[in-house]
Amino acid sequence: MKFGKSVCIINVGGTKYAFSKDVIKDFPLRRVSRLHNCASESEVLEVCDDYDRERNEFFFDRHSEAFGFIMLYVKYGKLRFVPQMCELSFYNEMIYWGLESSHLEFCCQRRLDDRMSDTYTHFTEEDHKKEDESRAQEKGRVGAKKDAKWLERMRRTFEEPTSSVAAQILASVSVIFVIVSMVILCASTLPDWKTAESNVVEEHRYTDSLEHPSGIIEAVCIGWFTAECIVRFIVSKDKCEFVRRPLNIIDLLAITPYYISVTMTVLTGENSQLQRAGVTLRVLRMMRIFWVIKLARHFLGLQTLGLTLRRCYREMVMLLVFICVAMAIFGALAQLLEHGLDLESGNEDYASIPSACWWVIISMTTVGYGDMYPITVPGRVLGGLCVVSGIVLLALPITFIYHSFVQCYHELKFRSARCSRSLSTEFLN
Template identity: 70%
Template sequence: MKFGKSVCVLNVGGTRYAFSREVIRDFPLRRVSRLHACATEKEVLELCDDYDRDRNEFFFDRHAQAFVFIMLYVRSGTLRFVPGVCELSFYSEMLYWGLESAHLDTCCQKRLDDRMSEIGLDVFSVSEDEPQSPVEAELTGRARWLEKMRITFEEPNSSILAQLLASVSVIFVITSMVMLCASTLPDWDTAKRNTAEEHRILEAVCMGWFTAECIIRFLVARSKLDFLRRPLNIIDVIAITPYYVTMALAGAGMPGAGLGAAGIILRVLRMLRVFWLMKLARHFMGLQTLGLTLRRCYREMVMLMVFVFVAMAIYSALAQLLEHGLDTSSPNSDFASIPAASWWVIISMTTVGYGDVYPVTVAGRVLGGFCVVSGIVLLALPITFIYHSFVQCYHELKLRSARYARNLAASDLTQ
């Protein structure tokens, strides 16, 4: 600032904090850092409630205890709610000083989301900011636009446009899957020859949409390297590539069906389009919850697999012995080996029971009863942990979607 002393005093609700002008300039709280750019006392009073020129003291009539916790965030990077203070009141203090809900810890964000979902968004007024310089406004506007584009393509529930794009993407995915399934029908080649132009146009439109969507998401991504590392994006590239390879080969006069091993590889790659169904995970919270649950519960899943494989090894060895090894006169050919018996064990433990393989001896049937009962028990043991993790992941994704919508609404109000 162009007036006052080198030491600035912030008086928040009667509690004083002394800082140098250099610290004020780079202060993490936007309202405080803007004091450094003030040239007149009138501009200062637009940011604070009172100003003492002699002591260079800025008075803010705000919650002193809440500001203590905000200062802890400035020093340590951790922001939590003040014990005994309403979440909504503390959030209004955060907005006043220039913080958002994203600065809160995860547990406090959940509490805030719960409270705001109960009363709605209209009770909050976003603090107004001073007009920025043209250059700064241009940079901020461009960054905000890129962030909105990224959220539009990544979060289908963030806006009406995002929901529309997600719906169009789902329609193209379903259309592509229907064409892929129909291509395996015996009469598909004849139908394709009769309507070859229509099939080519429809396939080109689907591929054009998927390609444009992938390119736009890559351009607006925060980190291009992280974008290329994500499994869903890798699946997109793998699913799109065979179409352009086939078009290139057809343009060169080498259709993929007559390339021998190369044609088989192209057909395998073309069949990878079925993984486009994984694109639906971007648009449906249920699939996102399933993926997040599997990622978090991999220990429980490994434990479940260990239980199953150990039981398979024991029961398949005993079944082979009782059905084939001991009865030398009329052995059961379905249990001629332990690997063959393991098929019966796995369908029995999972209570599928196709009936294609079954024991015929009394001892084998008794063993089968134990196998079925133990399979129910072993499969049920880790289910409780997986269920609770699924519920937690669902609530987290639901709250994150609500937080995106709230932040977008708040940013629209500031514009």
Template identity: 70%
Template sequence: MKFGSRLCTLNVGGRRFFFPAELMKRLPLSRLSRLQRCVSESELLELCDDYDRDSNEFFFDRHSEAFSFIMLYVQHGKLRFVPHMCELSFYNEMLYWGLESADLQPCCQRRLDHRMSECFVHFFPEERPPRGPWEEPPRGPEGEPRRWLETVRRTFEEPTSSILAQILASVSMLFVVISMVMLCASTLPDWKSAETLDQHRIIEAVCIGWFTAECIVRFLVSRDKCEFVRRPLNIIDLLAITPYYVSVAVTMLTGENSTLQRAGVTLRVLRIMRIFWLIKLARHFLGLQTLGLTLRRCHRQMVTLLVFVGVAMAIFSALAQLLEHGLDPEAGNHDYASIPAACWWVIISMTTVGYGDMFPVTVAGRVLGGVCVVSGIVLLALPITFIYHSFLQTYSELTLRAARRRRRATTQAPTDPY
């Protein structure tokens, strides 16, 4: 495609932008520079939506205001978000024209990072947007396996997608509850007999078999196997299932009554890891999802809180050790003989727990204790407001997401084989 020195017109969302052909070659927008290298109109139409040869006009069905801000970046070298436009939508426009997040100003980069950390959630299965005609599996014999895999995937990943999905979710929750009850009951002295141990092993094997089959099926029907493995809930599933097979293998190799089996501290640790199965309930309970997502979004505030507490512990424990023991090592309070020992008193005082197992006896130590308690209340209260509002926002978002899933499942019910 030979442009010569003619004036090029970019029609972006109905708004025209005029550029000399030579200038388009120098623009830091890879999509426009690639237009100059096209040798046929078919290649040209891969980069734009339409082309008028007579007027040398390129048509792009994109956001015109976002492109105008991108052109301001080309002219002045500073790229900022369009006011009242979603950060992710503007970032999508940037990627379309060939820009990256590094081209944004630092303040806008922070806004984009914060927005992406809120939206790209990997702790829970991603919500699939309503399918359009371009996403429908092909009809006929070729598309039947894909439709079947999609139906199975939604059945296991989206409990509200069909009646069968709700039944499977209920069965999975039942097995989790049974497994937890058996885990707790196995620690009772009355459950140490051979008969009850055999019954416990059978129930445990059935539960593990269900969880293993469920995990394998979900892995086989997942769209992205690497993404499936990286999800925290799936990692927890693996950590909860693996100890059972490890303990069975050790039992088969060492014998039921071997010394290793009787003193198997490692095996007991592995068995107690089954408590992580409770986190599987987060797939079905909105409250646990809200808690997990809130912790994910507020990790910076949580780290800040831990830093506050750590600094306060270092200061108050050193002062407490000095006032209670350091000034008179012989007759001083031996509960505060070291700074690490005083750290325990500081943490239970700052959190207002106060077990009473150790306490200051000097006047100066008691004054310090009062300051420590008040400081703990203030420090713990500082980030609570932000975490509280984040929790409310997360709960609202997940509630709306669940409502959309239920509506989508209802509208698709007539065509859903399940």
């Protein structure tokens, strides 16, 4: 902050808070911390509603009580709803200050999920628009405005498939390459395909004929994915954040095995087809199956699934704890009833608790392979209880996960609709 006094006053709905410039710089609330990068009063007024230069006071026309609870979160790390305040209104205040629903305590998250699922309300378009505009302005300060606009358009083309016609075409081509790569990977495990590859390798010992067509297709797909990843890295806003994203890590893991194989071919002088006989390279080559996850960039359903799993990690951990506890109890009882009481004529399938735990997990999930089953009457009674308890335990967290899935789907669908509207405007202009 290149102006004003060393002490800043934040006025939210009439309630004032005093902070130093150093505190403002690293403030947990994104909207407040943006004040530190403002170089003029005009930039300050883009962040807050009014500014008093003499007092160095920044005024925000927002709910003062809600901001008080948000300040409690900044101080103690716990964020809860204001009593007798609409959950959606408080969530709107959270988004304004730069917080998300994941910052809420678990009980409040459930209340917000239920409320949003019931009302199917989306009220954050204006706030998202303001955030996008501010980020574009911050990017414009780094370089020339034309370059920033061009980079932003390139970034949206590669990151947001519905942002423009070019982005839709690029996404379609990428999906085609993913499908072709998966088909080639699956076909390469067929016995007839392996025989044809072996014949080609045998011919290479005496002739300089072209490689197997699968190798050419694989090289083309790898080239496309590599070029796409490099371009997305170049036009990304934050290079460190780009490297940390899960989808980008998966892209790297899927591309790397091919280059390892090529490097070994160059260093050893052996044919890459022969090298694939190695166990390590076969494992690395099979990692290309992760390319299927790249489809999450282009399909709303996969994005919803990933976002739901990220937000419902507590419920998933709770589900795993339920299963582990049930496995320990029923596994020990099954081993005792089927084998422990009669060591000579007992059921050998239940000779140990770990073996019995396999039967427990198969029974609780109602898969029922039939590879092992109880033969005593007490064991069969225990098996029935195991199946019933499995149905109940697995169903308990499903309601929470379902509500979170609905909320995530509505949010992503709303963002997609915004991008579609911007695409229509761009096409008409």
